[in-house]
Amino acid sequence: MGYTSEDVMRMTEEMQVKFIRMQFTDILGTLKNVAIPISQLPKALAGEIQFDGSSIEGFVRIEESDMNLVPDLNTFKLLPWKPKDGAVARFICDVYNPDGTPFAGCPRGVLKKVIAEAAELGYTMNAGPEAEFFLFHTDADGRPTLITHDRAGYFDMTPVDLGENARRDMVLTLTEMGFEIEASHHEVAPGQHEIDFKYSDALSTADSLMTFRVVVRTIAQRHGLHASFMPKPIFGINGSGMHTHLSLFKGEQNIFYDPQGRYELSKEALSFIAGLLQHAPAFTAITNPTVNSYKRLVPGYEAPVYIAWSQRNRSPLVRIPARRGLGTRVELRSPDPSCNPYLALAVMLKAGLDGVKNGLTPPEPEDRNIYAMTAEERANRKIFSLPASLQEALQELEKNPVILSALGEHVWDRFKTAKMIEWDAYRTCVHPWEVEQYLGTF
Amino acid sequence: MNGLEYCLGIPGTVERKKIISALSLAGLNCVGEGSDCYHFLRLIRSVQPHLAILELSLPGNVWETAAIIDQESLAALLLLEDKAAGSRVRSFMPETAYTLVALPVSSQVLIAVVDVLWREFQRRRGLQSELRILKERMQGRIVIEQAKGLVMKKFNLDEQQAYRLMQRKSMELRMPLEKLARAVLEGNI
Numbered sequence: 001m002g003y004t005s006e007d008v009m010r011m012t013e014e015m016q017v018k019f020i021r022m023q024f025t026d027i028l029g030t031l032k033n034v035a036i037p038i039s040q041l042p043k044a045l046a047g048e049i050q051f052d053g054s055s056i057e058g059f060v061r062i063e064e065s066d067m068n069l070v071p072d073l074n075t076f077k078l079l080p081w082k083p084k085d086g087a088v089a090r091f092i093c094d095v096y097n098p099d100g101t102p103f104a105g106c107p108r109g110v111l112k113k114v115i116a117e118a119a120e121l122g123y124t125m126n127a128g129p130e131a132e133f134f135l136f137h138t139d140a141d142g143r144p145t146l147i148t149h150d151r152a153g154y155f156d157m158t159p160v161d162l163g164e165n166a167r168r169d170m171v172l173t174l175t176e177m178g179f180e181i182e183a184s185h186h187e188v189a190p191g192q193h194e195i196d197f198k199y200s201d202a203l204s205t206a207d208s209l210m211t212f213r214v215v216v217r218t219i220a221q222r223h224g225l226h227a228s229f230m231p232k233p234i235f236g237i238n239g240s241g242m243h244t245h246l247s248l249f250k251g252e253q254n255i256f257y258d259p260q261g262r263y264e265l266s267k268e269a270l271s272f273i274a275g276l277l278q279h280a281p282a283f284t285a286i287t288n289p290t291v292n293s294y295k296r297l298v299p300g301y302e303a304p305v306y307i308a309w310s311q312r313n314r315s316p317l318v319r320i321p322a323r324r325g326l327g328t329r330v331e332l333r334s335p336d337p338s339c340n341p342y343l344a345l346a347v348m349l350k351a352g353l354d355g356v357k358n359g360l361t362p363p364e365p366e367d368r369n370i371y372a373m374t375a376e377e378r379a380n381r382k383i384f385s386l387p388a389s390l391q392e393a394l395q396e397l398e399k400n401p402v403i404l405s406a407l408g409e410h411v412w413d414r415f416k417t418a419k420m421i422e423w424d425a426y427r428t429c430v431h432p433w434e435v436e437q438y439l440g441t442f
Numbered sequence: 443m444n445g446l447e448y449c450l451g452i453p454g455t456v457e458r459k460k461i462i463s464a465l466s467l468a469g470l471n472c473v474g475e476g477s478d479c480y481h482f483l484r485l486i487r488s489v490q491p492h493l494a495i496l497e498l499s500l501p502g503n504v505w506e507t508a509a510i511i512d513q514e515s516l517a518a519l520l521l522l523e524d525k526a527a528g529s530r531v532r533s534f535m536p537e538t539a540y541t542l543v544a545l546p547v548s549s550q551v552l553i554a555v556v557d558v559l560w561r562e563f564q565r566r567r568g569l570q571s572e573l574r575i576l577k578e579r580m581q582g583r584i585v586i587e588q589a590k591g592l593v594m595k596k597f598n599l600d601e602q603q604a605y606r607l608m609q610r611k612s613m614e615l616r617m618p619l620e621k622l623a624r625a626v627l628e629g630n631i
Contacts, residue, residue: 140478224483
């Protein structure tokens with residue numbers, strides 16, 4: 001596409017844009033923005049909009065607080081839910097230091113670095129995520145509840161399904177913003193939905209995921225609902241995952257496909273899979289970054305627990321969908337939508353790339369249902385588990401120099417600090433389960 | 443107005459009862475009542491009534507709810523202000539105009555207001571759909587113009603010849619001119 005500054009100036013005038021949101025993402029994956037009036041656009045295009053970095057989670061110390069926002073012109077989009085007169089547009093920005101160097105704590109920058117590493121080998125990575133979410137009712141104060149429309153009382157049994165209706169509006173809004181929606185459907189659990197958009201290069205996909213989460217939440221709110229990307233909101237029913245389809249391209253060619261190769265997969269594809277499997281324990285802290293993420297990664301709800309790969313069954317971590325040719329890809333089934341998409345795609349690419357660089361060979365595919373195996377059988381077949389808690393995942397990540405190098409020292413340091421606080425808060429909290437279990441007994 | 447359906451969001455019982463009985467005499471049916479703004483919004487989305495009647499002291503963000511109903515033309519919107527219930531107009535949302543009626547209100551006035559409101563809403567919907575069609579057509583024209591420019595340059599034709607060529611191709615392929623123009627611009631033809 002390649003917008004120029006002139007294109008952007010012209011478009012803002014044609015669309016009568018009054019405000020621009022300069023968006024960026026913090027280390028924990030929260031979308032932040034600095035809103036500027038249109039008069040500041042030339043300054044913004046020159047990368048001169050500054051913000052106080054010390055007020056953002058995981059950014060900088062107070063003495064080095066000024067940060068610059070450099071907009072990526074290709075991410076210019078009109079926000080469709082604002083009234084047309086006085087329209088609001090947005091840019092996704094990279095965060096820079098005042099001296100003009102990229103800021104080490106910018107997650108978008110982290111992903112760009114790994115993408116550049118792949119580009120040195122001639123590869124681009126395409127990614128296609130399938131983000132699931134729940135639609136819950138809000139209470140009288142607008143706070144989310146755990147009530148889903150499917151389970152709401154008879155009073156709401158109406159000709160129009162509220163969830164379907166909201167999802168349709170989400171798809172329309174996303175389409176208006178340039179998304180190519182491939183599928184949108186109700187998921188396994190009551191109130192659970194999924195919207196899939198077309199795969200793209202890793203950076204565009206990460207940008208799209210950030211936009212996607214905002215659109216889904218905003219439209220839900222306009223329907224009196226709350227959209228939650230929490231990985232496991234309700235015990236006993238399926239959680240929300242973000243299965244991610246990955247493939248490596250050289251130019252227009254999908255290098256995962258080799259008609260003569262084993263399983264019609266190329267050497268690179270097999271090494272990429274091996275890289276994913278080898279580094280899975282370490283990158284899980286990034287792809288599944290909350291305490292709650294690990295309540296989804298349990299047997300019985302179509303979420304992966306064991307580090308293995310398969311062409312057929314859906315119990316392992318990596319599945320190879322049947323499509324071959326240009327559509328050849330691997331599906332990583334562990335990530336969940338609470339992750340920071342930039343960091344998550346960066347570590348997935350890094351893991352796979354490490355496999356390719358070192359020519360790793362994956363173990364034999366596991367086509368049996370791993371959940372049905374005994375612990376002994378799994379041990380014999382060297383099938384290990386993903387980390388069982390956030391704490392375990394952080395410990396695994398700390399031991400893995402390859403994945404740490406993708407994150408960089410700054411991001412890892414801030415991420416670890418924030419996540420240890422989260423883990424400690426959880427560890428020391430007395431949960432309702434404990435009260436129910438022990439209060440009467442002891 | 444006979445047979446029109448409405449959803450009501452009003453706390454308290456006295457005014458609520460009066461409104462329901464006044465509107466039912468005029469042939470309007472209450473098809474749902476919202477206990478708070480979020481519930482009201484869900485109701486409007488799922489029942490899709492002709493009218494939404496919302497009292498300002500309903501729990502939740504009334505103005506945001508009103509703005510969503512108005513912006514998306516979900517229903518003809520009537521706001522009520524019950525001073526006795528403690529509600530009062532604090533601020534209006536910018537760029538929008540609402541019909542606001544103070545309570546208590548006589549049934550004649552209420553019915554007259556609803557009548558005007560409904561007719562105005564229908565007129566507005568008509569204009570909106572006309573505007574949408576015009577915008578789409580205008581967009582189509584722009585695409586055809588752009589494609590024509592491309593064809594002129596590519597085949598070294600004047601404007602009329604280029605248009606004729608596209609017209610002929612459109613007939614041959616049984617493809618609307620606008621679709622053909624898009625295909626030309628995308629390099630598929």
